[in-house]
Amino acid sequence: MVGNSRPDRPASPRPAPRKRPRQARSRALVDAILDATARVLVRDGYAALTTNAVATMAGVSIGSLYQYFPNRDALVLALRERHSRQMHALIVAQMAGEEPGLAIMIARTIRAAMQAHRLEPALHKVLATEAAHLETHHEKDETEGLLHALLERYALGAHAVVTVPDLRVATFVVGRMAHALIHAAVIDPPPGVDPDLLEGETVRAVMAYLTAGRDAA
Amino acid sequence: MVGNSRPDRPASPRPAPRKRPRQARSRALVDAILDATARVLVRDGYAALTTNAVATMAGVSIGSLYQYFPNRDALVLALRERHSRQMHALIVAQMAGEEPGLAIMIARTIRAAMQAHRLEPALHKVLATEAAHLETHHEKDETEGLLHALLERYALGAHAVVTVPDLRVATFVVGRMAHALIHAAVIDPPPGVDPDLLEGETVRAVMAYLTAGRDAA
Amino acid sequence: MVGNSRPDRPASPRPAPRKRPRQARSRALVDAILDATARVLVRDGYAALTTNAVATMAGVSIGSLYQYFPNRDALVLALRERHSRQMHALIVAQMAGEEPGLAIMIARTIRAAMQAHRLEPALHKVLATEAAHLETHHEKDETEGLLHALLERYALGAHAVVTVPDLRVATFVVGRMAHALIHAAVIDPPPGVDPDLLEGETVRAVMAYLTAGRDAA
Amino acid sequence: MVGNSRPDRPASPRPAPRKRPRQARSRALVDAILDATARVLVRDGYAALTTNAVATMAGVSIGSLYQYFPNRDALVLALRERHSRQMHALIVAQMAGEEPGLAIMIARTIRAAMQAHRLEPALHKVLATEAAHLETHHEKDETEGLLHALLERYALGAHAVVTVPDLRVATFVVGRMAHALIHAAVIDPPPGVDPDLLEGETVRAVMAYLTAGRDAA
DNA sequence: GATGAATGAGTTTTCATTCAT
DNA sequence: TATGAATGAAAACTCATTCAT
Structure with missing residues (x-):
């Protein structure tokens, strides 16, 4: 055999x-x-x-x-680990390069995350739902770190376009928002909506949130 | 027998x-x-x-x-059904009343949904993840209907503040975004962030998305 | 290959x-x-x-x-063999020397057997119980031979102090009795009893049995 | 079924x-x-x-x-328990009645114990060896209690024929000795020895030990 | 309807033993 | 000879479901 x-x-x-x-x-x-x-x-x-x-x-x-x-769960745990590593690696790879303004970086990040989710959408879906009870340490944690660093770099300093005061909150909100929309687009795409269009909308949503009220402020 | x-x-x-x-x-x-x-x-x-x-x-x-x-799954299915009904009923109840502007309605809707999620957060989490594979027809569908109707009413007409062109897309994006943030706030709230603050942020994020680019356009 | x-x-x-x-x-x-x-x-x-x-x-x-x-049991069998050989050798060694009266020889034999059991008490216990079902030929057989020869030498002849008529029976009874008491003393000593004292008691018991009724007869 | x-x-x-x-x-x-x-x-x-x-x-x-x-071992444990109860009950039953002198009581006790061992000799053997590693609390404990009480009654007082000074030691030695001989007689009877004769020898051995040295003292 | 003892197919897991390198 | 990865028969144990009472 x-x-x-x-x-x-x-x-x-x-x-x-x-x-x-x-x-x-x-x-x-x-x-x-x-x-x-x-x-x-x-x-x-x-x-x-x-x-x-x-x-x-x-x-x-x-x-x-x-x-x-050692047992059945170890199988799933290891698989999730491997899958997360692959996704994370892809995201990191795609985000390399010079760093332009926030909008571009956000767009690039979201695109990278979408690509990563397209790696194994079906597997990702199962792992995210049915294997959810097996310990924590999702890939989310690491990826969120990336996001936090990114926002940190752009929230302050010269081109500080971000209006959200608390960076932790911003990271959290953007992370969840983007994650949900990416999942929605890649994992269970809505029947009547063009999936490609959703990438742009995700970027739009994130940017809108981050820079909202600049005028209102 | x-x-x-x-x-x-x-x-x-x-x-x-x-x-x-x-x-x-x-x-x-x-x-x-x-x-x-x-x-x-x-x-x-x-x-x-x-x-x-x-x-x-x-x-x-x-x-x-x-x-x-008849069998084990019927148990979970029925429970999910009951739970959804309860949540939906709560949302509908809390959204009753005269209808002011979009911002207020969005805020009210999100608040209602948050309340509904606070009904049984732990149960909701399990049902949403581990029981997700049992047939479809989540509560989402019905609640999304509510949302769609809401946006429809405000997206057009005199006070058409909504800048998103495709209403289906907007409904979808807002639905996912809000759902994710509500879940995040109620089900697994982030360690260092004030949960109450997140309600406002959710409203902010939704509104920002819906009305973004009004100036940019 | x-x-x-x-x-x-x-x-x-x-x-x-x-x-x-x-x-x-x-x-x-x-x-x-x-x-x-x-x-x-x-x-x-x-x-x-x-x-x-x-x-x-x-x-x-x-x-x-x-x-x-060749297989698992062979392992245990070989170990038992080795252990028995070691014990037997020790007994034989300790019993060497000139041969005084019965009482002394019995005492010496019992002491030798006790020493032998102190070689690896824990191992001996496991082998004697849990490995008892693996084929026969325990060390008992050989040691019993020694005992039989000993009694034979003293049961008859001039200083025939032994009152037990059947030598086979006597050998058997003394063998079991002594073995049980030695095991008890070395392998699982009673909580409130001085282990050293038991050696003397064992000798006493054996001698009492062998010479009992001399007066009563 | x-x-x-x-x-x-x-x-x-x-x-x-x-x-x-x-x-x-x-x-x-x-x-x-x-x-x-x-x-x-x-x-x-x-x-x-x-x-x-x-x-x-x-x-x-x-x-x-x-x-x-609950598991395999529980099976054996329960069986041993049941077997012990049966044996103990038989011994107690057979020892009932008026209480004559020590010799008779010892004889009666040993006979009772032999009967008890004849209840299920083969089972007893397996339980005593292959199931020895499953917790303790053998029937020995309870039966030894019986013996101790018996000796206590006869060791002191008017007809104090027992010469062994320490009652604990005596109980222990007699218990082990008798147990070994009973086992030998009932469980693995020696090839060339009359099993019935062994009952008498066991009594003889026990009595000899208990009353030994009366003359020598 | 209510009960819960009984069922047994289906799973997880172990471990003696083999055999290609 | 030595190695240890691979094998798979065999065991322990679980649990959805039935059905006689």
Whole structure:
């Protein structure tokens, strides 16, 4: 099953065998198991996520599954961790580069977050709902940190266009607002609304909130 | 099915049967069961919601539970239904009265929704996440209808302060945005932020979005 | 089986192979494994004695364990064998020397047996109870032989102080009696009784039985 | 399976139905399960004592087994408890009656204990060895109490024939000695020795110990 | 209708043992 | 020989659901 009888390369000099054993093998197995977990989760939901189903889908014996994961929940936890890491990495990558004004940065951030959510929308949805009871430490925490830093940089100083007095509040409100709209757009898009249009609206909403009342103030 | 040969008392006049037993009894039982479901759900989460646990907590036999609910999920579905009805009723009640300008109506609506979420925050959270996969028809749908009607009334006509062109989009965006912020405020309030302050911020955010760019346009 | 094509270094002179590797290595491994078995057995009991636990505790791979022991029970069997040999050797050693009267010999024998039981009391207890079902041939058999020979020598002849008519019966009774008291004294000593005192009592009991009724007869 | 379609008695007056339900049923089931446990234990040993095997042998579903016993060990614990109770009851019953001298009482006690061990020798053996690691509180404790009381009554006073100074020690030594010999006689009788003869020898050994040295003192 | 004992399919989890490297 | 990842049969245990009373 895992044997995988890869035909030994023909008798070449084999300069540096560098056997790449332990680690590489385990990695592959662990990844296969997590992939299977994701697939079962997306296809059948959390309730149907049995360890046997995962092992079967991964083409791995149930024993191997337990070699790497102590129990069923550890599976989901690890998957969520991996998924979060991937999303976070994507966001960070897409936000790199010179830093123009707030509006552009907000737009760029929201776009990045949307991209990240498009990575595995179905999986993200299941993890966000059915796996919600498994400890905390969502990706939210880290991503919110990014947002906070961003606002901090633009809330003060020369181009301080932000009108919200308390930065914590602003971060929180913007974070939730944007997150909800991104989810809405990517995860369960509304039937009669153009999803692409929603990206712009999200930016609009966030900017409106952040700079509102400048005139009214 | 075969047994149960206890002969019903012979057709006597039955002077004052003290009516309403049937209905009232069932009602009381059903409610007790749903209450128990809510308690177990809040205390232990959806995964630990066993029919026996519910029956025990309700002080009812497991057999009686199945007399009124065909299976486990029906329990949660009915609870969600009941909870939604209660929330919706509260919102409708609080929104009654003459209709002033948009800002006031939005504020009132958001306040009403917040009140509704304060009805059973913990239960609401569990239902919104762990029970999200059980069929659709969330309370959202109905409440969103309310919102749509509201915006419709103010988006057009004389005092058309709303700058968002597509009403569907506006309804959607405002609905998600407000919902997220209300949830955030009531269900998992941020550690360092004053929850009461968030109500105002929610109104601010919604209004900012709806009326943004009036000057920029 | 198929792989393993690592070419053994070409037939070089191999100056001083430092003989005895094979045997000595195996010995060391086997002993390490048996030690680990004993430790796990004492710490966690027979039920928790897993081959993996033993291998880990021995600092040996599970594969190596199976190189030397065909299965789990063989482990315990071998350990019991080793333990019995050690005990028996100690008893034999301590009983050497000239042979005075019966009373002295009995005392010496009991003392020797007590010493032997003090070798590994905890291990002895586990082996005697939880491993009792694994085949027969306990150390008892051999030790009982010693006892029988001893009684035989003193039961008849000039100084025949023994009043028990059937020697087999006497051997049996004395064996069980002494064994029980030794176990009691060494393995689970009674809370309020001085353990050292019990050695004397054991001798007293045995002698009383063997010589009882001399006057009454 | 358990249905047990006992044909309802013909339409008799049925004076007092006294339905005897709950308790009686459970009792029967629990007893059936314990009986099955004993049978499996005796037939196949502790290692083969699986909950499924017990349930099958008892003619009961695995679910029912777990309705009454929280886990496998509880099964054995309860069985040992029951067995001990039975043995103890038998001993107490057989020791009733007027109380003659020490020798007779000792003889009677040992006979009673032997009878008790003959109740279920095979089961007793398995419980004493393979189930030894499951908590303590063996029947020994209670029976030893009986013995202690007995010796107390005869060690002092007019007919104080007992020469052992410390009563605790005497109780302990006699208890262990007798227990070992009874076990030996009933549980694993020696091949070449007449089991019946061993009862007398046990009495002899105990009496010899208790009264030894009267002349020597 | 009400009860709760009984059921058993379905899950999780363990661990002795194998075998490719 | 040594290693330890992989295997999978077998066990323990759960819980939705039924049904005789």
